Amino acid sequence: MRKAYSDKFIIFLMVLLIAFALFLQISTIKSTEKLKNDEIKRAEQYASKIAKLIQVRGKNNLEATLTENPELRKHLNESLHAFLTKQYQYIFVLEKNEKGKYRFLLDASEEEPAEYKSIFFPKSELFDSVYASQKMQIIEQYEGVEEVWLSLVYPIVSDNKTEALLVLDLSESYGEHLNKFNSPLMTVVWMMQVLLILSIVLLVYLLNRYSKLRKILLFDTLTSAHTKVFLEEFFNRHEVDAYNVILIDMDEFAQINNKYGYASGDSVIKEFSATIMRIVSAGSKLIRTGGTEFLVLVPKTESDFEGLVKKLFGTLQEKKYLLENEVFDQKVSMSAMITPEGKASIHDVQRILDKKLLEIKSKGKNAFGLLGLDHFDQMNYGNMDYIKEALEEERLVCVYQPIFHTQTKKIVKYEALVRLVDKEKKEKLISPAHFMDVIKGTSQYIKMSKLVFKNVFSVLHTYPEIEISVNLDLDDLYNADMMKLITEELYRYKHIANRLTFEILEDHEIHNYEQVALIFQQLKTFGSKIAIDDFGSGYANYVYLIKLDVDILKIDGQLIQELLYAPERTSVMLESIKDLAEAYQYKVVAEFVSSREIYEMVKALEIEYVQGFYLGEPKLIEAYIDTE
Amino acid sequence: MYHGIFSALSSKAMVSVYTDDPEYREVFAASKRIFLSKTPEEADIILITNRSTLRYMLNRNKVNQNVEKPVLFVTNYQFLKYSEDIVGAFYWRKGRSQLLFVKKRLEQQAIQLPEAYHNFMIDEL
Helix, strand or coil, X not given: CHHHXXXXXXXXXXXXXXXXXXXXXXXXXXXXXXXXXXXXXHHHXXXXXHHHHHHHHHCCCHXXXXXXXXXXXXXXXXXXXXXXXXXXXXXXXXXXXXXCCEEEEEECCCCCCCCCCCEECCCCCHHHHHHHHXXXXXXXXXXXXXXXXXXXXXXXXXXXXXXXXXXXXXXXXXXXXXXXHCHHHHHHXXXXXXXXXXXXXXXHHHHHHHHHHHHHHHECCCCXXXXXXXXXXXXXXXXXXXXXXXXXXXXXXXXXXXXXXXXXXXXXXXXXXXXXXXXXXXXXXXXXXXXXXXXXXXXXXXXXXXXXXXXXXXXXXXXXXXXXXXXXXXXEEEEEECCCCCCCCHHHHHHHHHHHHHHHHHCCCCCEXXXXXXXXXXXXXXXXXXXXXXXXXXXXXXXXXXXXXXXXXXXXXXXXXXXXXXXXXXXXXECHHHHHXXXXXXXXXHHHHHXXXXXXXXXXXXXXXXXXXXXXXXXXXXXXXXXXHHHHHHHHCXXXXXXXXXXXXXXXXXXXXXXXXXXXXXXXXXXXXXXXXXXXXXXXXXXXXXXXXXXXXXXXXXXXXXXHHCHHHHHHHHHHHHHHHHXXXXXXXXXCCCCHHHHHHHHHCCCCEECXXXXXXXXXXXXXXXXC | CHHHHHXXXXXXXXXXXXXXXXXXXXXXXXXXXXXXXXXXXXXXXXXXXXXXXXXXXXXXXXXXXXXXXXXXXXXXXXXXXXXXXXEEEEEEECCEEEEEEEHHHHHHCCCCCCHHHHHHEECCC
C-alpha cells in the first residue's frame, strides 16, 4: 500500500513540475508579448501624434503643400527625425499615386534620405489595405525586408481621403532586445524542461527496471508460481475471506534430492506445480511458500471446494514421475480451509493450515484435512494478538471447581481456573488449553496472572468463609517477575493469604530442591499452603515428600481414572499414597472424580478430599455460594 | 534572383554578365546559369555597382555608338539618373529590396519583360 501511495506521489510530483514548467514558459512568453504589445501601443501613440502634426501642416492637401514648400518638407523631415530612437529604424511618409505606385513625401533619415517623390516598393499588399481601409495596421517582418522587426502603417486622412501613409519601422535589433529581455528566465524554463524530460526518461527507465525486478520478486523462477511477496501484496488489495485456501506439501522430498540430485528434484517440483495449476481454475492463485510447499487460493465464487480438495489430493497422489528410467509417485500432505467471513488475516489462515499440516504429518503424512468455519475460532484463540486484546480488555474470568470433603460432601475449597471470554460470544469461555502454551514466558502471562490474583483475592475478600487454590507452574517460581507479582499480592492481601493454596504443577524435574524449598517458604510467609498437583505421575514423585515442605497432595487424575479399569491394583497404590500422606500429615485430594462409581471407591479408600465433574464442574463462584 | 532579372532583360536562359565588383563576381561564379564575362564587350548584361565603373561604361557607350551595347543594370537608384542607357536597378531602401525598370528605356532598347516584372516598371524616376 505504501508503495502504491509513493508511486502516486511521484506521478503527482512529475505532473506538478510539468505544469509548473509549462506555466513558467507560458508566463514568460506572455510577459514578452506584453512588452512587445506595450511597445506597439507606444508606437501607435507616436504615429498618431506625428500624423496629426503632418495633417496640420499639410493643410488638407499634403502632397501639393509639400511640393510647393521645400522648406516645410525640410522642417517636417527634421521633426520626424526627432522621433527616431533606437526603437525606430525608419520613419517616413509615402503617397500613392493614381498608378498605384508609392513615392516618398517625407523621410526622417539623415543618412541617405530618400529623395522627395522617389519611387518606393513597400513589398507588402497591406500598405494598399491601409490606404483603402484608413485603419492602422501592424505588418510583421516579411521576405525581402531587413533590419525591420515590425512596420506600423498609419493612414494620414484628410476629408475622409487617405492622403498618405506614415510608416514607423521598429528596428529588428530592438525586437531582439525585447525577445531577449526574458531570455534568462526562458533559459531556466528550457533547462527545467530538459531536466524534466531527462527525469521522465529516467523514471520510465526505472519503472521498466522496477517492473522486471517486480516480476522476479513476484514469480518463482522455477515453477512460475507466485512467491510469498506476491501473497503479501495480493492481500493488501484483496480480502482473505474471498478465497478458500489449500496448503500442500510434498512428503519426504529430500529423498529425491539425495537420490537423484537437485536438478532432478527441481524438475519434479516443476511438474508437481504444473499438475496443481492444471487442476485448479484460472481464477485461483498458486503460491510457492517454501521449497516443496504450495499455497492455493481458490475464489469462493467457485463451488464445491471440498470436491476440489479431494480431486487435487487424489491427482497429486496418483501422479507418476519419471527420473532416470524409474517411475515413482510423490506423496503429499494437504490441509485446506474454508475461510470465515471478515475476521481472518492470511497469516491466521496460514498458521492454522500449518498447524493442521503438522498434525497430519505427525500422524503419518500422505493425507489431507479440511477445516471448517468453526475450526477457525478455536485456532484463533491461540493467536497472540487475540489473547493480548482479550487481556487488554480484561476479558478474563476465573471459574471455580469445588473440592469436597469426601465423607460429608461439603465444599472445603475451590480451585480457581482461568478462562478467556470470547470476543463476540460473551457467554463462551475459552479454555487455557488454547492459549496457555502461547503466552507462557511472555509479558502477557504475567499480565494474565495479575488478573487472576486480582480475581482470586477479590473472591477471598468477598467470601471470608471460603478457601481457594490457584495453579502455579514450577517455572513460575523461577521467574523473577512472577515471584515479584506473587509476593507483592500476598503482602497486599496478607490478612486473607492464609486461605490461599498454591497448586504446584511441573512439567520437568526439579534440579535445585533447596531453591524451590526456599521459594515455598516465601509463598507460605502469610499462611498460604502448598499443594503438589498430579502427584504420582510424571515428575511429581516421592522425593518431593522428603525434600519439600508441602501441605497437600493432589493425586493425579489418571491414577484415579484407573480405578475403573484396574480397581484392585489402583486401590493398593492409592492406599499407599494415602498412608504416606498421613504419615507426613499431608492432606490428600483425589482429582478427576467423574462418576459415582469412582466417588464410591475413593470414599471407600477414605481419601479425605475429592474433586471432579461428578461432584461439581468449574463455575463462577456465585453459582456455588448461592447454592450453599 | 539575379539570374531571373538578367534572363528577363536578355531573353536568354544562359546569361553572360560582366561586373568588376569582386563580391558580385564571386556570387556569379557560383551560379550555373550566369556566365561571368571577362570583358564588357562579350557580356549580355553589365552590372554597375560603383561610380567609377558607371563613368567608364557610359564613356565607352558614347565612343562605341555603332556597336551593339550590352544592357546596363545598376545597384544604386541615383545611378539611374546618369544615363538613359541604364534600364533598371536593384537596391535597398528602408530595409526593403527594391527592383525597378524604367519603361521608356526598356522600350528604347526593345526589351520586353515577362509579365511577372510589370509591377516593377515605372514611367519616370
